[in-house]
Every structure is written in structure tokens, then in C-alpha cells.
Amino acid sequence: MKTSSRLWGIFSGSIGNLIEYYDWFVYVGLEIYFSKEFFPSGDATVSLLRTAAVFAIGFLVRPIGGWVLGIYADKHGRRAALLLSVSMMCFGSLMIGLTPGYQTIGIAAPVILLVARILQGLSIGGEGGSAAAYLSETAPKGSRGFYSSFLYTTISLGQLLAMGTLVLMQQFFLTAEQLQSWGWRIPFLIGALISVVGILLRRNMQETESFEKHAKKAKKVSAIREALRHKKACWMVFGLTLGGSVGNYAFAAYMQKFLVNSAGMAKGTASLISVLSLIGFTVLQPVYGALSDRIGRKPLLLTFGILGTFGTVPLFTFLKGTQSPYVAFVVVMAALATVAMYSSVSTITKAELFPVEVRTFGLAVPYAISVSVFSGTVEYIALWTRKEGHENWFFWYVSACICASLITYLLMPETKKTSLIDRD
Numbered sequence: 001m002k003t004s005s006r007l008w009g010i011f012s013g014s015i016g017n018l019i020e021y022y023d024w025f026v027y028v029g030l031e032i033y034f035s036k037e038f039f040p041s042g043d044a045t046v047s048l049l050r051t052a053a054v055f056a057i058g059f060l061v062r063p064i065g066g067w068v069l070g071i072y073a074d075k076h077g078r079r080a081a082l083l084l085s086v087s088m089m090c091f092g093s094l095m096i097g098l099t100p101g102y103q104t105i106g107i108a109a110p111v112i113l114l115v116a117r118i119l120q121g122l123s124i125g126g127e128g129g130s131a132a133a134y135l136s137e138t139a140p141k142g143s144r145g146f147y148s149s150f151l152y153t154t155i156s157l158g159q160l161l162a163m164g165t166l167v168l169m170q171q172f173f174l175t176a177e178q179l180q181s182w183g184w185r186i187p188f189l190i191g192a193l194i195s196v197v198g199i200l201l202r203r204n205m206q207e208t209e210s211f212e213k214h215a216k217k218a219k220k221v222s223a224i225r226e227a228l229r230h231k232k233a234c235w236m237v238f239g240l241t242l243g244g245s246v247g248n249y250a251f252a253a254y255m256q257k258f259l260v261n262s263a264g265m266a267k268g269t270a271s272l273i274s275v276l277s278l279i280g281f282t283v284l285q286p287v288y289g290a291l292s293d294r295i296g297r298k299p300l301l302l303t304f305g306i307l308g309t310f311g312t313v314p315l316f317t318f319l320k321g322t323q324s325p326y327v328a329f330v331v332v333m334a335a336l337a338t339v340a341m342y343s344s345v346s347t348i349t350k351a352e353l354f355p356v357e358v359r360t361f362g363l364a365v366p367y368a369i370s371v372s373v374f375s376g377t378v379e380y381i382a383l384w385t386r387k388e389g390h391e392n393w394f395f396w397y398v399s400a401c402i403c404a405s406l407i408t409y410l411l412m413p414e415t416k417k418t419s420l421i422d423r424d
Helices: 003-038 044-060 062-076 078-098 108-138 141-148 150-173 176-183 185-203 209-220 223-229 231-253 255-261 267-295 298-321 325-351 356-375 378-387 392-411
Strands: none
Touching (some): 003 150, 003 185, 044 108, 044 378, 062 108, 078 108, 078 185, 108 141, 108 325, 141 267, 141 325, 150 185, 176 185, 209 356, 231 255, 231 267, 231 378, 231 392, 255 267, 255 298, 267 298, 267 325, 298 392, 325 356, 378 392
16 A cells, blocks of 8 residues: 555544544534433432443443454454444434433433434444454554554544533633523534535545455455454453543543532533643554553553552542542543553453454454443443442442453453464
8 A cells, every 4th residue: 555545544434533533523512501401300419320321221232243243343343344434423413412301302311312322322332343443454563553553543533522612612602501402413414514525525435455456355255253263352451441442431431520510610621621631631642652562561561550540549539539620630640641552552462363264353343342341331430439429349340340441451462473463
């Protein structure tokens, strides 16, 4: 593949991923505004619990998306699967942005919300494996960690764009009453619009040489049978994802609500802290990715596992009692700098475990199962433990999940040295 085609492919795949995750995370940032629109209740926490349950259901269908789109990508190409996933995300955002509230159409409102999130869950479930396979196969051998890190860079940029949109509306354009009433719809409609850009970009992507070389063989291979031949690698993907994704959602996605509900900060202040810390988190992705090309993936994963296992409970406990937004920012940034050691190398580590004919399926399904079972319920568990008066249980839960991944990191090989991408 020519350098220009490689760079265009990495750009198009990354931007499309950014757009998808903007659409996905907009829901998280705006729940505090639209929860009562779909689930009226006299208790704000109860309304949030219900919208969080819908969010969790969106996660639970991600393995199905990974399964279906993973097989599709391994049979028909990464480009075709990436184009399909961004189209599904576009339609889901449009549905949420245009659906009337419960007071207007009754039970149909939360039903449509649920259908839209299921559609987006299927989309994001297929996106992860397809994008990871595409970036890892497109990147040059000596820089795979650096280029593959842009997958999580664009994930965090998508989250940052979602949070930034909310902050701009909060600070400059709309009052709290307007946001609560109708303003929350705007980011979803923006997401549907920019998804069209993602569709156009991906239509002009070039398929990877690795897939084209093995395309005829891939169409004859049973994805399930081939994945079973690599079941150890599938378990590794599940294990290394578990703690990293839980940590990511706890410190990035849920942190805004934690600072509001538990630390007692204003919504605008909490959103600003989340945005600024996400900027630092985003910048660190390619830095750590490039470092992994020199020292390997495993040292970074081990460092994250150790710091996350022993530092999570003290960090959350400290944050709960702090009143200073400046101190809170420093602590949150330290947490995300640790999580970035996982996120920056997770894409390439998983891709290096599988051969080309099952790479997308092998990546997507165990990853999506791990994320849906554990990450998708992070917010719900956090809100439930708070409601029950035992919020510290959530802190220990996050720590335990990271500890489980630490065991995986200790047992797995250094994939930089054993990469199956080199055998394509």
C-alpha cells in the first residue's frame, strides 16, 4: 500500500471511529438532562438509573454486533464493515434526536430510545474489531503501536467532542432550562449529520493488503471454527479488556456524574473537569503507543494493572471528599494517565494475537462480551451502590476488575515479539 493510501486509510478509519464514539458518548453526557423526558420520576436518581439501564442494554447487544459485523468484515473486508457500522450509528442518533418525550407519546418514547440504543450498540460492537483490524493491518511494522493508538485517540476525541459540545451549550448558548427542555436534542442531531461525513470518508477507503491477500481463503473459513482454534487468544482479549474498559468508563465516562452526585460539584464545573482531563488523556495515547514500539506492550499494561489495582479505592475516596475543582482535575488526570497505558496499546495487542482470516471476529466478540458485561454496567452499579448507601463497594468493584486484568497481563506473552500480523 502506498504511503498516501495508508495515511488516508488511517485518517478515514480514525475519523469515522471518532464520529461513532461521539454519537455513543453524547448519550452519557446528556443523561442528566433528558432522563426525565423519557422516564418521568420525582427522584432524579431513579430517572438516571432507568436511562443508565438503557445504556447498559446498548452494551449488552455489542457482542451480537461484534459477531455479525466481525464475520462480515472477515468475509467481505474491513472497509465494507466500517461503512455499515457508521451508517447504523447515524440512524440511531437521528432516532433519539427526533423522538418526542413521554408526555407526548407515552410508553413509545422509552421504547424508541431503547431501539435506538440497541442499534447503536450493534454498530459500536462491530466498529471496534473492524477498526482495530484495519488500523493494525494498515500501519507499517515498526510503528504499529503508534498508529494503532489512534483508535483510542479517536474514541477519547469522540468523548471529548461530546463533552465539549455540552460545555459550550452550558456556558455560552443555552440556559439550564432550555437544555432540560429541548437543547439536549441538538448534539444527537449534530451526531447524525457528521455521521454522513464518516460515510463519505469510508466509501473512499482502500481495503488492506492483508485482507486482499487472503480474501479468497477468508470466505471459505468458518469464523467460529477458526476462532476456536485460537481460544486462548480469545480469552486473553476478554481478560485484558475487562479491567481496562471498566477503568476507562469509571474514570472518563462516569466521572462527570460522580463529581456532581457524590462530590457535590456544579454540573458545569464537573463537565469542564471531564473535558480538560480528556484532552490530556487523548494526547497521551500516541505518546504511549510510540513508547510501546520501543519497549513492548506488556510493560505498559503491567504498570496500568498495578497502579489501577492498588490506587483506585484511595483515589475515589479522596475525590468524594474534595471541594476544590483544581485538585479534582489533577486527581482525575492522574487516573486517566494510568488508564491510557492500557488504552494506547490495547488495539495492537489484541490484533497481534490473531491471523488475518479471523482477526476481526477474534478481536470483536470477546472484546464486546467483556465490555458489555462489565463496562456497560459500570454506571448502573455506581448509581445503585450510591442509592443503597454503599458507594465504596463500587470503588472496590473497579479495583477488582483491574486486578483480574493484571493477572492476564502477567500470563500473556509480549505480543510485539510474537505478532501474527507479521505472518499475513
